[in-house]
Ligand SMILES: Nc1ncnc2c1ncn2[C@@H]1O[C@H](COP(=O)(O)OP(=O)(O)O)[C@@H](O)[C@H]1O
């Protein structure tokens with residue numbers, strides 16, 4: 069079968085491309101993408117994040133990026149975070165971060181392709197692709213056109229979320245993208261006053277789901293108000309966690 | 318300007334069409350759609366829900382609907398919940414609820430149009446349209462093709478969510494859809510043991526945001542494990558709340 073995968077441009081030497089997907093919005097894909105990138109960066113790898121959530125881009129805000137991308141010959145240059153992670157996102161190109169991108173499928177898909185073909189990422193060990201919710205144009209184009217080595221799937225405890233996440237897992241399998249691991253996010257909440265652990269969104273089902281889908285469980289993350297706050301302040305790199313610190317993908 | 322709005326088919330007499338949108342996934346659009354429909358039904362209105370989240374449909378699971386839609390002449394018949402709310406969703410038409418719908422924009426948009434032109438809703442006072450996250454094909458088609466009377470916007474306290482929700486607000490305004498009200502969901506969590514109220518996702522900003530956008534604040538809803546559990550069990554209609562009980566839209 070003729071590979072639809074787009075080749076790397078002349079400026080890039082990207083060793084691995086990892087997708088982060090959930091199917092269901094709001095489970096924490098962008099947060100997991102950020103923490104995974106930070107964990108790999110701390111281990112000494114060169115890391116980039118391609119924010120493919122064109123209509124709901126959160127990455128620049130989480131890292132507090134306000135600079136506009138520069139140019140290098142015919143390419144865009146990614147913007148670099150304080151710890152050295154390279155980022156490209158539509159929100160870096162818009163006049164205001166809350167301007168809507170009202171595009172139909174083919175244009176959205178085209179933008180994702182351009183983030184691969186027209187960006188000078190340089191030498192990168194891991195390029196993490198933060199995918200939007202759903203199983204429409206953008207996830208389909210990313211799986212068909214980007215040379216994804218594998219997919220990390222993010223879920224939360226609700227059965228409702230897991231139903232939709234299983235759609236994403238089935239899609240990855242149908243398109244031949246290996247499933248590298250699963251993260252269960254917002255698994256429980258620890259009361260700051262009395263220390264009680266409450267399963268706000270229901271009992272943790274991460275291990276059970278990973279087992280039934282035959283995927284490695286990478287992390288189980290609690291609901292942590294400190295994470296939400298640092299993301300809102302553009303300081304996610306200050307979040308203290310040992311999640312993803314020993315990950316080998 | 319030539320109206321692109323699709324006329325009602327011969328079987329339908331739908332008085333009001335209300336969209337529920339957020340832009341950001343996971344803030345609780347489908348839950349608010351369900352609670353709003355239940356509140357209007359309790360006030361004696363005839364209510365329907367058009368689940369336009371084609372790749373992430375949650376409505377049938379929340380109401381525990383497993384029946385397949387029947388036919389009436391050349392139309393599909395919506396499935397009715399235990400309290401009498403009429404529902405149409407792609408998940409009612411799939412063999413398995415976790416099968417992915419891997420469609421590109423034009424097909425997704427076409428499905429939403431068909432839920433309007435090819436479904437015999439009958440006499441309905443309020444048809445609530447649950448929109449998917451993002452500002453792509455489906456929200457755009459819904460705003461251009463369905464005769465939406467207005468939009469209810471759902472947000473959560475995080476500034477990150479609000480940034481993306483403002484994209485949806487700007488899109489509605491650009492397309493001339495009136496904003497009927499805003500709901501802030503997951504606003505705080507009350508510890509079941511010691512009763513402390515924790516702003517898990519940051520301080521409530523619902524009132525401030527509604528004021529700055531010039532929209533009525535309809536409800537502020539807490540994180541309630543009972544809601545998540547009932548939604549997972551298909552029993553959302555058993556959720557006790559006086560939210561949306563006095564709403565007039
Ligand atoms: N474990 C967590 N604890 C607290 N807040 C979280 C957690 N994970 C995500 N969040 C917050 O929830 C919101 C949604 O997360 P995000 O990563 O944007 O989800 P997605 O990309 O799946 O839509 C963000 O504001 C984020 O800061």
Ligand SMILES: Nc1ncnc2c1ncn2[C@@H]1O[C@H](COP(=O)(O)OP(=O)(O)O)[C@@H](O)[C@H]1O
Pocket residue numbers: 093094226228229339341342343344345346347348349375502503538539540541542543544545546548549
């Ligand atoms: N106020 C709440 N308290 C507890 N759980 C909630 C609340 N609102 C939503 N949920 C749960 O969170 C998940 C996401 O909600 P959903 O309505 O599907 O969001 P969206 O439609 O915006 O993606 C669901 O499992 C739902 O049951």
Ligand SMILES: [Zn+2]
Pocket residue numbers: 259260261262263264508509510511512513
């Ligand atoms: Zn407590």
